[in-house]
Amino acid sequence: MKTLFNFRNLLLAALLITGYTSLAQTTSTTKKEETMKTYLIERDIPSAGNFTAADLKAISQKSCSVLKDMGSDNIQWVQSYVTDDKIFCVYKAKNEDLIREHGAKGGFPVTKITEISSVISPATAQQ
Missing domain, CATH: 3.30.70.3090 (ORF SCO4226, nickel-binding ferredoxin-like monomer)
Known part of the structure; x- marks a missing residue:
């Protein structure tokens, strides 16, 4: 049971890190728009x-x-x-x-x- 709990936490952490990394890459490569x-x-x-x-x-x-x-x-x-x-x-x-x-x-x-x-x-x- 403890192994299943650790695996679930590890999987959740991996998904969060992957999502955050993807978001960071998208934001950093987006060109800042010049306002009028x-x-x-x-x-x-x-x-x-x-x-x-x-x-x-x-x-x-x-x-x-x-x-x-x-x-x-x-x-x-x-x-x-x-x-x-x-x-x-x-x-x-x-x-x-x-x-x-x-x-x-x-x-x-x-x-x-x-x-x-x-x-x-x-x-x-x-x-």
Whole structure:
């Protein structure tokens, strides 16, 4: 009886060690995924506030085409704000270089890139 008990414990220990080793190998070889950060991009574009709906549509289509080629796992456009002489864009990207690459491929100026560290709104006051 004692031999059967020891054998069962030994078998259980072997199974646990095998499972743990398998898990450790899987985790250690898995590539760490880079998370996307949120950025505010400032683009100096003279007379941007005078763009027509057709102009803005064409710019949007060009941007979306470039983004599709770059892959949504790397960079995503959230939205943009058009002012008199600038366009401010909010993007999610793995790094700033991808935003510069998007600008270069699309022909969009990139004047300044700022990583957004926090977002607040009127709802923040209620929390």
